[in-house]
Amino acid sequence: MxxxxxxxxxxxxxxSGMVRVSGxxxxxxxxxxxxxxGQGKSTLRNIPAISDIDIMCEVLERLGATVERGEHxxxxxxxxxxxxxxxxxxxxxxxxSISVLGPLVGRFxxxxxxxxxxxxxxxxxxxxxxxxxxxxxxxxxVDHGNLVATTPNGLHAGTILLDxxxxxxxxxxxxxxxxxxxxxxxxxxxxEPEIEDLANMLNAxxxxxxxxxxxxxxxxxxxxxxxxxCDHVTVGDRIEAGxxxxxxxxxxxxxxVEGIDPSYLRMALTKLSAMxxxxxxxxxxxxxxxxxxxxxxxxxxxxxxxxxxxxQAQFMLLxxxxxxxxxxxxxxxxxxxxxxxxxxxxxxxxxxDEHHAVxxxxxxxxxxxxxxxxxxAGAALVLAGLxxxxxxxxxxxxHIDRGYEDYVGKLVSLGACVERATIDFAAL
Ligand code: EPZ
Numbered sequence: 411m412x413x414x415x416x417x418x419x420x421x422x423x424x425x426s427g428m429v430r431v432s433g434x435x436x437x438x439x440x441x442x443x444x445x446x447x448g449q450g451k452s453t454l455r456n457i458p459a460i461s462d463i464d465i466m467c468e469v470l471e472r473l474g475a476t477v478e479r480g481e482h483x484x485x486x487x488x489x490x491x492x493x494x495x496x497x498x499x500x501x502x503x504x505x506x507s508i509s510v511l512g513p514l515v516g517r518f519x520x521x522x523x524x525x526x527x528x529x530x531x532x533x534x535x536x537x538x539x540x541x542x543x544x545x546x547x548x549x550x551x552v553d554h555g556n557l558v559a560t561t562p563n564g565l566h567a568g569t570i571l572l573d574x575x576x577x578x579x580x581x582x583x584x585x586x587x588x589x590x591x592x593x594x595x596x597x598x599x600x601x602e603p604e605i606e607d608l609a610n611m612l613n614a615x616x617x618x619x620x621x622x623x624x625x626x627x628x629x630x631x632x633x634x635x636x637x638x639x640c641d642h643v644t645v646g647d648r649i650e651a652g653x654x655x656x657x658x659x660x661x662x663x664x665x666x667v668e669g670i671d672p673s674y675l676r677m678a679l680t681k682l683s684a685m686x687x688x689x690x691x692x693x694x695x696x697x698x699x700x701x702x703x704x705x706x707x708x709x710x711x712x713x714x715x716x717x718x719x720x721x722q723a724q725f726m727l728l729x730x731x732x733x734x735x736x737x738x739x740x741x742x743x744x745x746x747x748x749x750x751x752x753x754x755x756x757x758x759x760x761x762x763d764e765h766h767a768v769x770x771x772x773x774x775x776x777x778x779x780x781x782x783x784x785x786x787a788g789a790a791l792v793l794a795g796l797x798x799x800x801x802x803x804x805x806x807x808x809h810i811d812r813g814y815e816d817y818v819g820k821l822v823s824l825g826a827c828v829e830r831a832t833i834d835f836a837a838l
Contacts, residue, residue, distance in 0.1 A: 412836045417804040417818060419795025420827040421777070425657045427824045428666040432458035432815040433482065433644035437604035439506045440581050441611050441644060442466045442486065446473070446513035447588060448615050450639035451487040456669075457644055458482070458815045461808070465504040472497045473510070488639075495522040498555065502527055504812075505534055508578065511559065512585030515548055517634060521559040525552065530783045532743040538576045542583035545570045546590050567592025567631055575600040575625065575713040581608055587629040588617040589637060596627040602714040603674045607645045614640035646670035646694070649720040649786070650814060652678045655698050656724035657793045657824070659687040660731070663699035665824060672696050677717045678725075681709055685728055706734030706771060711742050723749035723790035729769040730758040731797060738767040749787035752780040756798050777802040779835075785813040792817070796826050805835065 433456035443466070445452040457463060459482065467477045470486060473493045478485040494514045501507040505526030514521035528534045536557075540550055543559065545568030551558045567590050570583055580600040585608075587594035599605070601623055609622030616637045618630035651670040658665025659682050672679065672691035679689050679696065686702040706729060711719035719742040729736035730753055740746045747767055750760040756775040761768045777800030782788025788810040795802025804810075807830070810817055821828050 412834055413832055414805065414835055415807060415830060415832050416835070417792055417807050417810070418829050418831050419792050419802045419804065421799050422661060422796040422825065422827045424663070425661040425796065425821070425824045425826055426663050426665050428668060429654055429820045429824055430668045431646045431650045431654070431670050432456070434604055434607070434647040435460060435462060435813045436577070436649070437607040438463060438644045439466050440509045440604070440608050441642060442470060442484065443509035443513050444585055444608060444611055444615070445470070445475070445486045445639070446488050446491055446510065447516055447585065447612070447634070447637045448488055448639035449517070449637065450489050451485055452639040453641040454484045454486065455641070455643040456482055456646070457484050458647065460811065460813055460815050462504055462506060462812045465500060466507065469496055469500050469507050469510060472500065491517070494518040494520055496524060498524040505529065508536060508539065509581060511539065511557070512543070512582040515543065515559050515561065515565065516586045516589040519561045519565060523557050525555055525557050530748060531746045536578070538572055538574065538579035539582045542570045542572065542579050542596070543586060546583065546586055546594065548586070565590040567594040570594065570596045572596065572598040574598070577602050577605065580605055580627070584609065584619065584627060584629060585612065587631060588612050588619070589634045590631040592631055594629040594631065596629070597625065599625055599627045600713055601625060603645060603648060603671070611640060611642040614642055648674040649718065651675060651696065652718070652721045653724050653786070653789050653793070654820070654824070655682065655696060656721070656728060657796065657821070658698045659685065659700050660728055660793055660797050662701070664697055665699070666695055666697040668695045670694060670696065677715060678721050681707055681717065681725060685732060704728055704732035704771070706732045706736040708737045710739035713742070719743060719746060720786050722746060723787045724793065726750060726760070726767065726769055727753060727790050727794050730760065730771060730775065732771040735768055735770045738769055740765045748783035749790055752783070752787065752791055753794055755780055756794055756802065774799055776800055779803045779805065782806040782809040785809045789814055789817060792821065792828060796828065803833070
């Protein structure tokens with residue numbers, strides 16, 4: 411019997427009400443790594459209860475840290491950390507563990523981290539992380555699948571120009587540069603809100619970082635012993651917020667997401683309006699509703715403040731039910747259209763040509779068994795099942811659990827006909 415846990419989504423007339431988003435996964439994972447530089451007990455709040463956080467906490471514990479877990483808080487004592495080697499099986503399980511590379515080199519002058527694998531959406535190279543760190547005096551070698559970092563002449567400031575505004579490369583070099591002697595500049599830096607969140611935490615720990623959130627970040631290195639623990643609240647998850655807002659526009663709303671800074675979602679909200687949604691924003695909430703038919707709208711994913719690649723699948727779903735044809739261009743990852751193949755099983759009309767997808771709206775989608783290929787596609791497939799006639803079974807939901815806290819529970823609170831179930835898939 412091939413028993414597996416799935417999400418079953420059934421046709422839902424509307425999604426409406428209010429949902430509070432969790433803390434940002436793509437910030438919290440790096441904040442946990444940055445705590446290594448605090449050399450004491452840091453408190454991190456508004457941490458999402460998702461499986462990626464569990465893995466990152468395990469990485470820290472294997473390095474020697476102690477982690478006390480509240481429902482959405484972590485108290486991480488990194489004073490006991492004395493290892494700079496991460497467990498191979500954990501890093502290969504979650505590539506985001508590479509985030510410990512910068513802090514470990516900052517604290518110990520060396521590190522041994524498993525080479526992170528690729529994933530379904532792309533090769534996920536780390537060449538820009540390495541080039542940035544080499545500018546700071548780090549030397550790398552590869553030893554049986556592990557990346558070995560050393561600083562034979564010490565960690566020093568550098569001038570870094572990133573080929574591409576890579577989120578991870580910006581974070582890695584920023585964390586190491588905090589304690590590198592001298593003034594480091596990172597040009598063509600990523601501008602995602604999570605970068606600012608990380609810089610705010612590092613500054614609360616004693617670092618001197620300016621310009622985070624812009625393309626040029628300047629870091630005045632401080633001695634390691636001047637870095638200290640902190641108490642930091644993670645920003646809200648803009649991608650989780652955008653996912654629920656997409657659901658509200660898909661089915662009508664009014665739907666409000668709370669706990670998010672609307673300025674993080676400017677481009678996505680602009681596109682929702684272009685598709686026919688009514689969008690209201692407040693200090694920490696966004697409300698969407700739609701009475702007009704969905705209108706085709708082109709999107710192209712770009713580094714922030716451009717359209718976020720992590721909302722591409724959610725918007726392709728809206729386009730699949732819009733009047734007319736939309737062109738969706740994926741510029742950030744080389745293989746992030748697998749969602750299209752899944753909604754085509756449900757009757758969508760999507761033609762892929764390299765990194766362009768031509769999405770021609772249809773009147774209805776039909777429920778079908780579909781597979782999550784990455785966490786954002788998985789979340790979008792559940793929304794597709796709510797809009798489709800009949801029943802949709804979403805498989806491989808472990809992807810969704812990596813990045814969405816209580817996704818089904820939050821959708822049910824908004825009126826969705828959706829449930830988790832364990833089924834024998836072979837019997838379908
Ligand atoms: C972060 O990944 C996020 N993950 C991703 O979210 C997000 O899609 C991405 O930023 C872009 O916003 C986390 O924060 C854990 P990049 P990251 O470095 O840091 C290539 C999700 O769904 N590249 O900006 O890996 C890379 O392969 C995930 O939550 C290199 O070639 O993103 C990609 O094609 C998915 N060499 C592009 O650049 C490098 O050294 C952007 O990568 C680094 C990146």
